[in-house]
Structure formats: structure tokens, C-alpha cells
Amino acid sequence: MKLERLVSMIYMLLNHEILSASALAEKYNVSQRTIYRDIEAICAAGIPVVSYHGVNGGYGIMEEYKMDKSLLGSHDVDSIITLLRSMSTIFEDEKAEETIHKLQTVQRESRNPAMSLDIGSWRPYNENLRMIKDAIANQFVLQFEYVSTKGERVNRSVEPVHLQYKYDSWYLYAYCRLRKEYREFKLPRIMSLVVTGEHFLQHQHEPKPAKTFNEKTHSGKGDTSITLRFSPSCMARALDFFVGVDKRFNEDGSLEINLENQDMGGIRWLMPVLLSFGDGAEVVEPLELRKMVKDTLQNMIEKYREV
Structure with missing residues (x-):
């Protein structure tokens, strides 16, 4: 119950300029002393809560920590949240979920989304997607067996650059050590994927543009x-x-x-x-x-x- 109250208080503070301890105590049906302890816990978690003195004093979150609502319209926020929800489902990305919660604080009103997006959450190779994403972030070499368009099964060792979704499928763009050039690999054709412990240096490359x-x-x-x-x-x-x-x-x-x-x-x-x-x-x-x-x-x- 305390954790739920703390999370709720954080969003309350994000959505308001200043809230008094008495107003918070009344909302959560606790004493002001409890509110003081909750504020200390929120500060200890790294969220910069500022105390304002005076008749209209209370607590608020440092302005630099907030996202300016004027920067994004409701359509912008809804579109970003829709995309992030799909990505967080595929990659089980906790940071994306945190970003969604932050964006929801700048929504001007609560409403049902006008759009939803599913870019492959049901795919059986989603585990490969997550492995490749981590390898890209950590610059780890990948090894796998790949089936070419000619039906050839060839072992590849690649340095991954980025993932791209197009033509209703996921592709890996990477430097292929076998061919000694940048290539695209379609994920359904990647088998026996292994993330090695070998690091590679960042290459000077131009990402391949998506084709129509x-x-x-x-x-x-x-x-x-x-x-x-x-x-x-x-x-x-x-x-x-x-x-x-x-x-x-x-x-x-x-x-x-x-x-x-x-x-x-x-x-x-x-x-x-x-x-x-x-x-x-x-x-x-x-x-x-x-x-x-x-x-x-x-x-x-x-x-x-x-x-």
C-alpha cells in the first residue's frame, strides 16, 4: 500500500505545480507526518522534490525534471505512447515502460487511444530480437547460421548495427565478416543465434536506407x-x-x-x-x-x- 501511495504521489507532484502536505494527507487519508516521511523516501529514490515555504507553500518537483507540456501536443504524446507500447511488448523493455509513464503525465486528458500498433509481438523469434538488441547496445559479435535466398546454409559472424522493421518482417543490418561488407539478414532465416563475448569497435558506416x-x-x-x-x-x-x-x-x-x-x-x-x-x-x-x-x-x- 505504501509503494502504491508513493508512486501515486510522484505522478501527483509531476502534474501539479505545488501541493501542500495537508492536501496530500487528505487525499491519501494519512497523517502529515506520514507525508513528510513519504517525501523523504521519494527524494532518496533520486526524484528532486522541492519544498516551498509560505502561505501557498508545499511540495513540488524541480522544473528541470519535468517535461514541458507545451512541447508536445496530445496527438504527439498518443503517437509516441502507441509506438513505445508495441516496442516494450516485443523487447520487454522496462525503460520504455518508464518513458510511457512519464509521457502519460503530460497528457492533457485521459481517453481511449485512437490507434494501436502491433509490429510482431506474436513472432516466435522475439527472443532473437531481444538478444540482437542487447548485442547492438553492448557491441557484441553475433554468430548464426543463415539461409540465403538461394537456399544455402552458411555460418555467419557479424557485427550488428541496427534492427529494422520493413516488408512485414524484421531485418538485421550488420557487418558480415565472411563477405567483408554490410549486409541485411532477415530474422526468420537466422538460426542457432549466439551472442559471443567478443566486443567489436564502432565502424564508420552509413545505415542503409529503407527501400520502397x-x-x-x-x-x-x-x-x-x-x-x-x-x-x-x-x-x-x-x-x-x-x-x-x-x-x-x-x-x-x-x-x-x-x-x-x-x-x-x-x-x-x-x-x-x-x-x-x-x-x-x-x-x-x-x-x-x-x-x-x-x-x-x-x-x-x-x-x-x-x-
């Missing part, structure tokens, strides 16, 4: 235009995946998506995406890609010839 969907898919090495048609049953998922591209709705209810300036030599990423839609997706053009899909499907059928 078009930058990711357009290599600039070709000018092929790809048109895909999706049935109504697959339309919602197609819109979820292909963001920021040209699209057209047909009279029969189907959806057509156009990908401009594609390099057919680097189109491997599109094949598994198309196959995941089953018969709900069709390549309209080019003919070369239609043949690639046909050949892939025929190879798949051969695997089940005896069924």
Missing part, C-alpha cells in the same frame, strides 16, 4: 512490363502484398496489377509469390513469364505423378 516496394522490385536493368490478374477471392491479399503499384479493377470483378520496368533476370522473387495464390493468380504478360510459371507447375506435377 518499387525500389525493391525495380532493378533498373530492364524495361519489361508485367501484368498480373487476380480473381475476386484473392483480391484482398493481392492488395495487401502489392502496395504502391498501378492497379485496375475489371468488370468481371478481377484485379489487374502492373509492374513496370522489371528485370526478367532477377524476377525470382515473384515466382513463389504467384504460386502462393494458386489458381487465383494469372500472368497476363509477358509470354516469357507465363512460360516460366508453366514450366514450374509442370515440374511440381512430376513430383506427384505417382499419387
Whole structure:
């Protein structure tokens, strides 16, 4: 009960200029002597409580310790709290929770949040996220087995720089000692992660900027235009995946998506995406890609010839 009273008193002092001992005693239904002891305990915890004398005297927290409410509007505070809540859930970050409590003291009114954010709190690799975050903070070398886009399993030793969330997944940006350059590693492909006790020196690097969907898919090495048609049953998922591209709705209810300036030599990423839609997706053009899909499907059928 005393701890709850102390925490409540701290927030009361943060939200008011000055509170008298009598007002605090009345609110918490204790004696003024108890309030004096509570104030001493709060000061001992490192929170700078100031005593003001006179008719309108009482207790307050040093102004330099408070966050100026005029610096942040209610929308700013709500947005920051929303982001911090999601991050604290993933990383079990007590400091983030403390920051949330501090920000709540500058909210002008208590209300239900207009927005919530979940950037992967359910992910099975959240423990890896927390290990990597600690390794970045302490500059520890990481070791793991990584599965490349070519299906190769290679042991990597890396010096982690930062974590980034994009394309609905987490990525580690790090200096790879094997390749001797900075690389991105997708977390679901990281296995047998180990945080070594080896420290590395801070590198002079420029963080890799996040790419848009078009930058990711357009290599600039070709000018092929790809048109895909999706049935109504697959339309919602197609819109979820292909963001920021040209699209057209047909009279029969189907959806057509156009990908401009594609390099057919680097189109491997599109094949598994198309196959995941089953018969709900069709390549309209080019003919070369239609043949690639046909050949892939025929190879798949051969695997089940005896069924």
C-alpha cells in the first residue's frame, strides 16, 4: 500500500505545480507526518522534490525534471505512447515502460487511444530480437547460421548495427565478416543465434536506407512490363502484398496489377509469390513469364505423378 501511495504521489507532484502536505494527507487519508516521511523516501529514490515555504507553500518537483507540456501536443504524446507500447511488448523493455509513464503525465486528458500498433509481438523469434538488441547496445559479435535466398546454409559472424522493421518482417543490418561488407539478414532465416563475448569497435558506416516496394522490385536493368490478374477471392491479399503499384479493377470483378520496368533476370522473387495464390493468380504478360510459371507447375506435377 505504501509503494502504491508513493508512486501515486510522484505522478501527483509531476502534474501539479505545488501541493501542500495537508492536501496530500487528505487525499491519501494519512497523517502529515506520514507525508513528510513519504517525501523523504521519494527524494532518496533520486526524484528532486522541492519544498516551498509560505502561505501557498508545499511540495513540488524541480522544473528541470519535468517535461514541458507545451512541447508536445496530445496527438504527439498518443503517437509516441502507441509506438513505445508495441516496442516494450516485443523487447520487454522496462525503460520504455518508464518513458510511457512519464509521457502519460503530460497528457492533457485521459481517453481511449485512437490507434494501436502491433509490429510482431506474436513472432516466435522475439527472443532473437531481444538478444540482437542487447548485442547492438553492448557491441557484441553475433554468430548464426543463415539461409540465403538461394537456399544455402552458411555460418555467419557479424557485427550488428541496427534492427529494422520493413516488408512485414524484421531485418538485421550488420557487418558480415565472411563477405567483408554490410549486409541485411532477415530474422526468420537466422538460426542457432549466439551472442559471443567478443566486443567489436564502432565502424564508420552509413545505415542503409529503407527501400520502397518499387525500389525493391525495380532493378533498373530492364524495361519489361508485367501484368498480373487476380480473381475476386484473392483480391484482398493481392492488395495487401502489392502496395504502391498501378492497379485496375475489371468488370468481371478481377484485379489487374502492373509492374513496370522489371528485370526478367532477377524476377525470382515473384515466382513463389504467384504460386502462393494458386489458381487465383494469372500472368497476363509477358509470354516469357507465363512460360516460366508453366514450366514450374509442370515440374511440381512430376513430383506427384505417382499419387
